Amino acid sequence: MASAGKGFALVAAVTVTVLASTGVWNPFPQIWSWITTSGPVAPGSRWEQELGGTPQSVAIAGDAVIVEYRTSVEAYGLTAAVPLWSSDADWASIAGQGSDAVVVTGRLLTKGYQVLDPRTGAQRRADTTASAVWTYQDAIVDLSCSGGDDCRLTAWDPKSGAQLWTVDTGSIGFVLDAANPDLPDTRRLTSDEVDDDVAGPPKLPGLLGFPDDEQIRVIDTATGKLVQTVRPGRDQRVAVVGGRVLTVTGTPRDGTCYYGVVATDPPRSNVVWRRDGLNLRTAENGSDCEQGRDPAGGYNVVLGVDPYGREVLINGYDGRNLWYGDKESEVVAVNDAYAVIRxxxxxxxxxxxxDKAVWRQTGRADAGAALTPYAVIVVSGNRVTALAPSSGAVRADVRTDAKVFAVGPDGMIAVRGRDMAYLAFT
Structure with a gap:
């Protein structure tokens, strides 16, 4: 009897395989979908949407949700995840804020980009010459090069498309392409459970630094002028932070590295503030003076470590201490207004x-965090909590293993695999 049952199962398996291979009937996609279907992304989500692939990024632009894949971009309505439009593109980024937000898209290894309406996908403006684009709340800055040493930066208003300024920059275009290539500024603190761009586009800084071979060209974004060209020494790293040019020097001695930081005010080289013994974590190895990364911090604030191992947050503009910790405290997120300390x-x-703690949460060992304009996101284990930055009032508290990709005024977008959910704030 048992052998008869095994024989029937074998015949059935062979039959199904033949039907599938001949195209008569193929149950395997449905079976696989049933196997991989899991529970909801998070309990109490307003809506959930199955995506066509694993997203590269997800952003909220006004009342639309913009999903970037490797070769395409899709938009959904924020209210009910109704599909709005789709477009072929290799990258996408958001500029502007709220109802004035736009979507900037482009192709890799192809000059130019498009500025699209987030709700309809209609093209508002197009460029055919730019090789790199930076997106901000109040500007789109692009870089176009017509020759090896003939490059030009231009800033545009995201909403109207009007040109704000343009300036010649020499030969900086060789190492910069696509959307938001890295510039010498601060390196944001991140958490694995939260997307790096969860806070959305930042405001346009007063100064921007652009790498040009072994020097940094500093642009004043208020006037659109080149105000200084800085050539750091071999033991130095330059970052443009808080309207100042920070020069970090690492000197090897006694088997360790001694650091010093000097902040100057372009176009002059007058020293605004100076810190000896301040480590801005620009080297991968604390005893290695080879500085391969930008200072840690957020926007106009830099995170350093004093010679005694205590972290300190410093205003990049005037050098004031904004917070000074003990050896057991660690900064896990920071922006211009707040820090999250564990x-x-x-x-x-x-x-x-x-100048004080305005909220606290206990029982959050190994918590990661992110600061956005609308909420502080705290993640530990399978718990995601959204708090009001100024008071700590709980706006959402859910059990989920999904990653938080975007935060808007009224909720946040979380993604697990190919499933996207909108978690509304209370």
């Missing part, structure tokens, strides 16, 4: 304007 199993929100 010690043991407690995280707290530090307000720079009030």
């Amino acid at each position: 010690k043991d199993d407690t995280v707290r929100g530090w307000s720079f304007s009030k």
Whole structure:
């Protein structure tokens, strides 16, 4: 009897395989979908949407959700995830803010980009010469080069498309392409459970630095002028932070590295502030003076470590201490207004304007965090909490293993695999 059952199962398997291979009937996609279908992304989500692939990025632009894949871009309505439009593109980025937001798309190894309406996908403006684009809340900055040493930066208003300024920059275009290539500024603190761009586009800084071979060209974004060209020494790294040019020097001695930071004010080289013994973590190895990365921090704030191993947050503009910790405290997120600090199993929100902790949460060992204009995201284990930055009031608290990709005024977008969900704030 058992052998008869095994024989029937074998015949059935062979029959199904033959039908599938001849195209008569193929149950395998449905079977695989049933196997890989899991529970909801998070309990209480307003909506969930199965995507056509694993997203590269997800952003909220007004009342639209923009999903970037490797070779395409899709848009969904924020209210109910209704598909709005799709377009072929290798990269996408958001410029502007709120109802004035736009979507900037382009192709790799192809000059030019398009500025699209996030709700309809209609083209508002197109460029055919730019090789690199940076997107901000209040500007789109692009780089066009017509020759090896003939490059030009141009800033545009995201909403109207009007040109704000343009300036010649020499030969900086060889190492910069696509959307938001890295510039010498601050390196944002990130968490594996939260996307690097969860806060959306930043405001356009007062100064931007652009690498040009072994020098940095500094642009004043208020006037659109080249104000300084800096050539760092072999033991130095330059970052443009808070309207200042920071020069970090690492000197090897006694088997370790001694650091110093000097902040100057372009176009002059007057020293605004100086710190000896301040390590801005520009080297991968603390005892290695080879500085291969930007200072840690966020926007106009830099994160350093003093010679005693205590972290300190410093205003890049005037060098003031914004927060000074003990050896057990660690900064896990920072922007211009707040910092999230972890010690043991407690995280707290530090307000720079009030010079004190304005909220705290316990039982959050190994928590990661991100600061956005609308909420602080705290993640530990399978718990995601959204807090009001100024008070710590809980706006959402859910159990999920999904990654938070975007935060808007009224909720956040979380993605697990190919499933996207909108978690509304209370």
